[in-house]
Protein backbone atom coordinates (compact mmCIF):
# COMPACT_ATOMS: atom_id res chain seq x y z
CA UNK A 46 0.00 0.00 0.00
CA UNK A 47 1.50 3.26 -1.10
CA UNK A 48 0.34 6.84 -1.28
CA UNK A 49 1.30 8.08 -4.72
CA UNK A 50 1.13 11.75 -5.69
CA UNK A 51 2.00 12.07 -9.33
CA UNK A 52 2.90 15.47 -10.79
CA UNK A 53 -0.02 17.20 -9.13
CA UNK A 54 -1.05 20.76 -9.75
CA UNK A 55 -3.92 22.64 -8.11
CA UNK A 56 -4.90 26.01 -9.38
CA UNK A 57 -7.40 28.43 -7.79
CA UNK A 58 -8.03 31.06 -10.47
CA UNK A 59 -4.56 32.29 -11.38
CA UNK A 60 -3.02 31.12 -8.12
CA UNK A 61 -1.10 27.83 -8.34
CA UNK A 62 -1.55 26.56 -4.78
CA UNK A 63 0.31 23.31 -5.61
CA UNK A 64 2.62 23.04 -8.58
CA UNK A 65 4.45 19.95 -9.81
CA UNK A 66 4.24 17.85 -6.66
CA UNK A 67 5.28 14.19 -6.86
CA UNK A 68 5.92 11.89 -3.94
CA UNK A 69 5.51 8.32 -2.71
CA UNK A 70 4.80 7.39 0.88
CA UNK A 71 5.23 3.70 1.60
CA UNK A 72 3.11 1.78 4.10
CA UNK A 73 4.18 2.41 7.68
CA UNK A 74 6.16 5.53 6.91
CA UNK A 75 5.90 8.75 8.90
CA UNK A 76 6.08 11.53 6.35
CA UNK A 77 6.46 15.22 7.12
CA UNK A 78 5.03 17.97 4.94
CA UNK A 79 6.66 21.31 5.64
CA UNK A 80 6.18 24.79 4.29
CA UNK A 81 5.47 28.34 5.35
CA UNK A 82 1.88 29.56 5.70
CA UNK A 83 0.15 29.28 2.36
CA UNK A 84 2.73 26.89 0.87
CA UNK A 85 0.07 24.39 -0.18
CA UNK A 86 0.07 21.75 2.57
CA UNK A 87 -3.64 21.77 3.39
CA UNK A 88 -4.54 21.88 -0.30
CA UNK A 89 -2.38 18.78 -0.81
CA UNK A 90 -4.09 17.00 2.08
CA UNK A 91 -7.50 17.82 0.65
CA UNK A 92 -6.46 16.31 -2.68
CA UNK A 93 -5.18 13.16 -0.95
CA UNK A 94 -8.54 12.83 0.80
CA UNK A 95 -10.49 13.33 -2.41
CA UNK A 96 -12.11 16.53 -1.08
CA UNK A 97 -10.52 18.52 -3.91
CA UNK A 98 -9.73 17.36 -7.43
CA UNK A 99 -6.26 18.17 -8.75
CA UNK A 100 -6.20 20.50 -11.77
CA UNK A 101 -3.58 18.14 -13.23
CA UNK A 102 -1.97 14.91 -12.08
CA UNK A 103 -3.26 12.16 -9.82
CA UNK A 104 -3.34 11.05 -6.20
CA UNK A 105 -3.89 7.41 -5.23
CA UNK A 106 -3.82 5.26 -2.13
CA UNK A 107 -3.19 1.59 -2.85
CA UNK A 108 -3.71 2.20 -6.54
CA UNK A 109 -7.00 4.13 -6.43
CA UNK A 110 -8.14 7.65 -5.52
CA UNK A 111 -9.67 8.00 -2.05
CA UNK A 112 -13.26 8.52 -3.11
CA UNK A 113 -16.09 8.77 -0.56
CA UNK A 114 -16.57 4.99 -0.79
CA UNK A 115 -13.13 4.50 0.70
CA UNK A 116 -13.32 7.00 3.57
CA UNK A 117 -13.02 4.21 6.15
CA UNK A 118 -9.41 3.68 4.97
CA UNK A 119 -8.32 7.15 5.94
CA UNK A 120 -8.30 9.30 9.07
CA UNK A 121 -8.01 13.09 8.97
CA UNK A 122 -7.23 15.65 11.61
CA UNK A 123 -8.12 18.93 9.90
CA UNK A 124 -6.37 22.16 10.72
CA UNK A 125 -9.66 23.92 11.34
CA UNK A 126 -11.07 21.71 14.07
CA UNK A 127 -14.71 20.87 13.60
CA UNK A 128 -16.56 19.22 16.48
CA UNK A 129 -20.17 19.88 17.46
CA UNK A 130 -19.97 21.90 20.70
CA UNK A 131 -23.30 20.73 22.11
CA UNK A 132 -22.67 17.00 21.73
CA UNK A 133 -20.94 14.93 24.38
CA UNK A 134 -17.64 13.28 23.48
CA UNK A 135 -19.39 9.91 23.26
CA UNK A 136 -22.25 11.19 21.09
CA UNK A 137 -19.78 12.98 18.83
CA UNK A 138 -17.55 9.97 18.33
CA UNK A 139 -20.45 7.59 17.80
CA UNK A 140 -21.88 9.93 15.16
CA UNK A 141 -18.60 10.32 13.27
CA UNK A 142 -17.60 6.66 13.45
CA UNK A 143 -21.05 5.44 12.33
CA UNK A 144 -20.35 7.41 9.15
CA UNK A 145 -17.21 5.29 8.76
CA UNK A 146 -19.32 2.13 9.08
CA UNK A 147 -18.38 1.10 12.64
CA UNK A 148 -20.77 -0.63 15.08
CA UNK A 149 -21.81 1.34 18.17
CA UNK A 150 -20.49 -1.21 20.68
CA UNK A 151 -17.11 -1.27 18.97
CA UNK A 152 -17.01 2.53 18.87
CA UNK A 153 -17.63 2.80 22.61
CA UNK A 154 -15.04 0.15 23.44
CA UNK A 155 -12.27 1.72 21.35
CA UNK A 156 -13.26 5.24 22.48
CA UNK A 157 -12.80 4.19 26.14
CA UNK A 158 -9.39 2.74 25.34
CA UNK A 159 -8.30 6.03 23.74
CA UNK A 160 -9.72 8.23 26.51
CA UNK A 161 -7.83 6.02 28.97
CA UNK A 162 -4.62 6.34 26.97
CA UNK A 163 -4.99 10.14 27.02
CA UNK A 164 -5.76 10.02 30.77
CA UNK A 165 -9.19 11.61 30.39
CA UNK A 166 -11.71 8.77 30.88
CA UNK A 167 -14.08 11.20 32.62
CA UNK A 168 -14.61 13.13 29.38
CA UNK A 169 -16.88 10.48 27.90
CA UNK A 170 -20.07 12.27 28.90
CA UNK A 171 -18.80 15.84 28.83
CA UNK A 172 -19.97 18.23 26.15
CA UNK A 173 -17.29 19.30 23.70
CA UNK A 174 -17.84 22.97 24.63
CA UNK A 175 -16.96 22.17 28.24
CA UNK A 176 -13.45 21.05 27.26
CA UNK A 177 -10.40 23.27 26.86
CA UNK A 178 -9.08 23.80 23.33
CA UNK A 179 -6.19 21.41 23.85
CA UNK A 180 -8.50 18.72 25.17
CA UNK A 181 -10.95 19.24 22.30
CA UNK A 182 -8.00 18.58 20.07
CA UNK A 183 -7.33 15.25 21.75
CA UNK A 184 -10.95 14.31 20.99
CA UNK A 185 -10.53 15.46 17.40
CA UNK A 186 -7.45 13.26 17.17
CA UNK A 187 -9.41 10.30 18.54
CA UNK A 188 -12.04 11.02 15.86
CA UNK A 189 -9.30 10.67 13.25
CA UNK A 190 -7.94 7.34 14.50
CA UNK A 191 -10.75 5.48 16.25
CA UNK A 192 -11.66 3.45 13.16
CA UNK A 193 -8.02 2.35 12.77
CA UNK A 194 -7.37 3.85 9.34
CA UNK A 195 -4.61 2.61 7.03
CA UNK A 196 -3.65 6.15 6.13
CA UNK A 197 -3.66 8.98 8.66
CA UNK A 198 -3.42 12.63 7.66
CA UNK A 199 -2.63 15.08 10.45
CA UNK A 200 -2.72 18.81 9.67
CA UNK A 201 -0.78 20.65 12.39
CA UNK A 202 -1.54 18.06 15.06
CA UNK A 203 0.54 19.73 17.77
CA UNK A 204 -0.61 23.32 17.44
CA UNK A 205 -2.12 24.66 20.64
CA UNK A 206 -1.03 21.74 22.82
CA UNK A 207 0.95 22.15 26.03
CA UNK A 208 4.22 20.18 26.38
CA UNK A 209 2.62 17.31 28.32
CA UNK A 210 -0.14 16.85 25.76
CA UNK A 211 2.33 17.26 22.90
CA UNK A 212 4.38 14.36 24.28
CA UNK A 213 1.26 12.27 24.78
CA UNK A 214 0.11 12.86 21.23
CA UNK A 215 3.58 12.25 19.84
CA UNK A 216 3.72 8.89 21.59
CA UNK A 217 0.26 7.98 20.29
CA UNK A 218 1.35 8.82 16.76
CA UNK A 219 4.52 6.73 17.14
CA UNK A 220 2.51 3.76 18.48
CA UNK A 221 0.23 3.94 15.45
CA UNK A 222 3.22 3.99 13.13
CA UNK A 223 4.70 0.95 14.85
CA UNK A 224 1.41 -0.85 14.25
CA UNK A 225 1.81 -0.13 10.52
CA UNK A 226 -0.33 2.98 9.98
CA UNK A 227 0.98 5.24 7.23
CA UNK A 228 1.10 8.79 8.55
CA UNK A 229 1.45 12.10 6.73
CA UNK A 230 1.58 15.21 8.87
CA UNK A 231 2.33 18.89 8.67
CA UNK A 232 3.86 20.91 11.44
CA UNK A 233 5.44 24.28 12.00
CA UNK A 234 7.21 22.84 15.01
CA UNK A 235 10.52 21.60 13.64
CA UNK A 236 11.41 19.70 16.80
CA UNK A 237 8.40 17.45 16.32
CA UNK A 238 9.24 16.90 12.69
CA UNK A 239 12.88 16.08 13.53
CA UNK A 240 11.84 13.60 16.18
CA UNK A 241 9.06 11.94 14.25
CA UNK A 242 9.53 11.79 10.54
CA UNK A 243 11.86 9.72 8.40
CA UNK A 244 11.10 11.35 5.06
CA UNK A 245 9.86 14.81 4.30
CA UNK A 246 9.05 17.32 1.66
CA UNK A 247 9.40 21.08 1.92
CA UNK A 248 7.06 23.22 -0.16
CA UNK A 249 7.50 26.82 -1.09
CA UNK A 250 4.61 28.58 -2.81
CA UNK A 251 3.27 25.22 -3.97
CA UNK A 252 6.54 23.90 -5.33
CA UNK A 253 8.75 21.25 -3.74
CA UNK A 254 12.13 22.75 -2.79
CA UNK A 255 13.57 19.83 -0.81
CA UNK A 256 12.55 16.22 -0.60
CA UNK A 257 13.90 12.96 0.79
CA UNK A 258 15.15 11.18 3.86
CA UNK A 259 15.63 13.57 6.79
CA UNK A 260 18.99 12.13 7.87
CA UNK A 261 20.39 12.25 4.34
CA UNK A 262 19.10 15.80 3.82
CA UNK A 263 20.85 16.99 6.97
CA UNK A 264 24.06 15.12 6.22
CA UNK A 265 24.37 16.31 2.65
CA UNK A 266 23.10 19.85 3.24
CA UNK A 267 25.79 22.40 2.35
CA UNK A 268 25.15 24.82 5.18
CA UNK A 269 26.94 23.93 8.43
CA UNK A 270 27.13 25.27 11.95
CA UNK A 271 30.59 25.53 13.41
CA UNK A 272 31.31 25.83 17.05
CA UNK A 273 34.70 27.47 17.76
CA UNK A 274 36.55 28.08 21.01
CA UNK A 275 39.65 30.19 20.77
CA UNK A 276 41.89 32.31 22.97
CA UNK A 277 41.32 35.45 20.90
CA UNK A 278 38.47 37.54 19.55
CA UNK A 279 36.73 35.94 16.55
CA UNK A 280 34.72 38.99 15.55
CA UNK A 281 37.00 39.64 12.55
CA UNK A 282 35.52 36.54 10.86
CA UNK A 283 32.24 38.39 10.43
CA UNK A 284 33.46 39.93 7.18
CA UNK A 285 34.58 36.61 5.63
CA UNK A 286 32.74 35.64 2.42
CA UNK A 287 30.57 32.54 2.88
CA UNK A 288 29.86 33.21 6.54
CA UNK A 289 26.13 33.59 6.98
CA UNK A 290 26.11 34.56 10.64
CA UNK A 291 28.40 34.84 13.61
CA UNK A 292 27.21 34.71 17.20
CA UNK A 293 29.86 35.34 19.82
CA UNK A 294 29.84 33.07 22.85
CA UNK A 295 31.67 33.34 26.19
CA UNK A 296 34.90 31.88 24.84
CA UNK A 297 34.46 31.79 21.10
CA UNK A 298 31.68 31.87 18.52
CA UNK A 299 29.04 29.86 16.71
CA UNK A 300 29.33 30.42 12.99
CA UNK A 301 26.93 29.45 10.24
CA UNK A 302 28.66 28.90 6.90
CA UNK A 303 27.37 28.47 3.37
CA UNK A 304 29.09 25.15 2.58
CA UNK A 305 31.80 22.71 3.57
CA UNK A 306 34.51 24.48 1.57
CA UNK A 307 33.94 27.65 3.59
CA UNK A 308 34.20 25.51 6.74
CA UNK A 309 37.54 24.11 5.60
CA UNK A 310 38.95 27.55 4.73
CA UNK A 311 37.75 28.86 8.07
CA UNK A 312 39.61 26.09 9.87
CA UNK A 313 42.92 27.29 8.42
CA UNK A 314 42.11 30.95 9.01
CA UNK A 315 41.39 30.54 12.71
CA UNK A 316 44.40 28.27 13.25
CA UNK A 317 46.67 30.91 11.70
CA UNK A 318 45.36 33.64 14.00
CA UNK A 319 46.07 31.89 17.28
CA UNK A 320 45.43 28.90 19.49
CA UNK A 321 42.12 27.11 18.78
CA UNK A 322 40.71 24.96 21.57
CA UNK A 323 37.76 23.62 19.66
CA UNK A 324 36.57 23.58 16.07
CA UNK A 325 33.48 21.44 15.52
CA UNK A 326 31.40 21.23 12.35
CA UNK A 327 27.78 20.27 12.99
CA UNK A 328 24.89 19.43 10.71
CA UNK A 329 22.30 22.19 10.36
CA UNK A 330 19.07 21.89 12.28
CA UNK A 331 15.84 21.41 10.36
CA UNK A 332 14.92 24.89 11.56
CA UNK A 333 17.99 26.34 9.77
CA UNK A 334 17.24 24.36 6.61
CA UNK A 335 13.61 25.49 6.69
CA UNK A 336 14.56 29.17 6.94
CA UNK A 337 17.15 28.70 4.19
CA UNK A 338 14.88 26.84 1.77
CA UNK A 339 11.30 27.69 2.55
CA UNK A 340 11.55 31.08 4.24
CA UNK A 341 10.41 34.12 2.35
CA UNK A 342 13.31 35.95 0.78
CA UNK A 343 12.91 39.50 -0.38
CA UNK A 344 14.92 39.25 -3.59
CA UNK A 345 12.34 37.05 -5.35
Ligand SMILES: Nc1ncnc2c1ncn2[C@@H]1O[C@H](COP(=O)(O)OP(=O)(O)OP(=O)(O)O)[C@@H](O)[C@H]1O
Nearest residue numbers: 057060062080081082083084085086087088089124
Ligand atom coordinates in the same frame (compact mmCIF):
# COMPACT_ATOMS: atom_id res chain seq x y z
N1 LIG B 1 -10.55 27.08 -1.70
C1 LIG B 1 -9.59 27.96 -2.08
N2 LIG B 1 -9.86 28.94 -2.97
C2 LIG B 1 -8.90 29.80 -3.36
N3 LIG B 1 -7.63 29.77 -2.93
C3 LIG B 1 -7.30 28.83 -2.04
C4 LIG B 1 -8.26 27.86 -1.56
N4 LIG B 1 -7.63 27.04 -0.69
C5 LIG B 1 -6.35 27.46 -0.62
N5 LIG B 1 -6.14 28.52 -1.43
C6 LIG B 1 -4.85 29.22 -1.63
O1 LIG B 1 -3.87 28.23 -1.92
C7 LIG B 1 -2.62 28.55 -1.30
C8 LIG B 1 -2.18 27.39 -0.42
O2 LIG B 1 -3.01 27.32 0.73
P1 LIG B 1 -2.93 26.13 1.79
O3 LIG B 1 -4.06 26.32 2.76
O4 LIG B 1 -2.85 24.84 1.08
O5 LIG B 1 -1.54 26.42 2.52
P2 LIG B 1 -0.90 25.77 3.81
O6 LIG B 1 0.49 25.37 3.43
O7 LIG B 1 -1.77 24.71 4.37
O8 LIG B 1 -0.83 27.00 4.81
P3 LIG B 1 -0.95 27.10 6.43
O9 LIG B 1 0.38 26.66 6.98
O10 LIG B 1 -1.17 28.56 6.65
O11 LIG B 1 -2.09 26.25 6.84
C9 LIG B 1 -2.85 29.87 -0.57
O12 LIG B 1 -2.39 30.89 -1.41
C10 LIG B 1 -4.35 29.93 -0.38
O13 LIG B 1 -4.78 31.26 -0.35
